[in-house]
Amino acid sequence: MIILYHPQSNSSRKPLLPFSLLAVGAVLEGQHEYCIVDGNLELDPLTRLDHLIKEHGAQTILAVTVMPGPQLNQAVPICRELKQRYPNLIIVWGGYFPTQHWDVCLKVDYVDYVIRGHGELVFVELLATLPQPSQSQLSRMMGLAYKDAPGQPVSNPLAPIPQPAQLPAFNFDRLPMTRYVRATFLGSRTLGYHSSYGCPFFCNFCAVVNLVNGRWLPQTASQVAENVELYHQRWQVNAVEFYDNNFFVHEKRVAEFAERIMPLKMAWWGEGRIDTMLKYSDTTWRLMRDSGLRMVFMGAESGSNETLKRMDKGGKMSTEKTLEIARLMKSWDIVPEFSFVMGNPPDPEADAQITMEFVRQVKQVNPASEIILYLYTPVPLAGDLYDEAQAEGFAFPQTLDEWVSQAWQDFSQRRSRTMPWVKQPLQAKIIDFQRVLNAYYPTSTDTKLAGLSRRILRLASAWRYHARVYRFPLELRVLHKLIAYQRPETSGF
Ligand code: B12
Structure with a gap:
């Protein structure tokens, strides 16, 4: 049984379709027994995964898609816990985060393999060799990063990207579509x-x-x-x-x-x-x-x-x-x-x-x-x-524990306040400017924002916008809170 698991992306928004797993699932159809567990739909993903692993026994493979930010934050403790409970469980990570930071991922004992890039076909190749692939088999799989015999992370070159026009269609029946x-x-x-x-x-x-x-x-x-x-x-x-x-x-x-x-x-x-x-x-x-x-x-x-x-x-x-x-x-x-x-x-x-x-x-x-x-x-x-x-002194974390710390979670979500080349007053200036701009020109993507609220925001911010006085817009902060303004950059992808 292969469990394709999508950790929770962001608790404050409605779930979005997990295309990474639809794509990986599409190449498994008819060849492997699999299911998709979307952390965005689960109240308690750990318990659900645990049940599935218990039900399907030793041959279960947990394949996880990981983006930087909240997904990584959920993937780390859940994979660590499941590996502790089931030491023989094989855990494979794929997606943007492990593609870039494969070596950091492979330093922990709860990630066995990393698929880098658009790796659905490589994944199928890997599955054919599990549970005990030889080092020489592993070394030939393009797009795979793994641990060599002494346990050191190594990565093969990326695989050619599969041609989407020739890949099997997504099987939407694998998901409760109406929830998306x-x-x-x-x-x-x-x-x-x-x-x-x-x-x-x-x-x-x-x-x-x-x-x-x-x-x-x-x-x-x-x-x-x-x-x-x-x-x-x-x-x-x-x-x-x-x-x-x-x-x-x-x-x-x-x-x-x-x-x-x-x-x-x-x-x-x-x-x-x-x-x-x-x-x-x-x-x-x-x-x-x-x-x-x-x-x-x-x-x-x-x-x-x-x-x-x-x-x-x-x-x-x-x-x-x-x-x-x-x-x-x-x-x-x-x-x-x-x-x-x-x-x-x-x-x-x-x-x-x-x-x-x-x-x-x-x-x-x-x-x-x-x-x-x-x-x-x-x-x-x-x-x-x-x-x-x-x-300027910037360096990426060398451990997953550091990646899931608050400071690096902020970094991953592009709201870090600690990047060495950006000094605090500049950060504040940009945030203040954004506050005034968003009030003077409220976004049209916030459907809950009524005409009257828009007019109030615009009126309140007009003098600042025209005079370019962006600093300390406390009154606009209060207004944005009262009106429950949804900033476009936090609702985007
Ligand atoms: C939709 C989306 C989101 C959704 C989450 C998706 C969901 N279902 O919940 C939301 C809006 C929540 C989101 C948030 C963020 N996102 Co986003 N997101 C995307 C977006 C637009 C599409 C993802 C997608 O569906 N791709 C399509 C699938 C088919 O491709 P894929 O994910 O790469 O999967 C393929 C391979 O990577 C691989 N693969 C992936 N996982 C696995 C797992 C296994 C086991 C295997 C074998 C293979 C495999 O195989 C797949 C098929 O080829 C991408 C851009 C993009 N077009 O990819 C950005 C993108 C991934 N996001 C990005 C970022 C930065 C974020 C944020 C961190 C920042 C922010 N905007 O605040 C946040 C927070 C992350 C989080 N976890 O919540 C960046 C990542 C950059 C980076 N440094 O790695 C991207 C690339 C956008 C960009 N150009 O900057 N995101």
């Missing part, structure tokens, strides 16, 4: 979908590069449209959020998809690149709008062209392009959602200042633009920015 349908600003019955692997760019602040090394492999437009139609028919879904790192890479695929789903009258949302979408034809924009595209999340990243160059955004990004797409999307009535990475080394003060001013320009051009401000958070081996962060 939720109301969002897009529609009363929203579900997520994931239609492509990777991203063809090498932005050096992004963890996706470590997973796919610049490759992007999609499902076909008709596969995606068929699944959206299935959502619509079986679960009366009226809105879809695409979790793809970059849904809009291929214009023809997007246009064909839009055309195919047009009759369904759905609303949809996805993540894309500014420079890619600026090249789209009017015909594609019209198809996207008419098929229900409401909002596109895009990394604008910085208000400084110099920083953009250093981020390796492919050399094609500029602040002028951000303004251009803001204007263009206004004309199509599709909301741009821009994320910015603030406080980049080596001069985080100046960097943040320039970006804050730039955000104001974006709002002037298109006031409906959503703005998401993140603090620069290094990912391992990702170029100049990481090198500079290291030079």
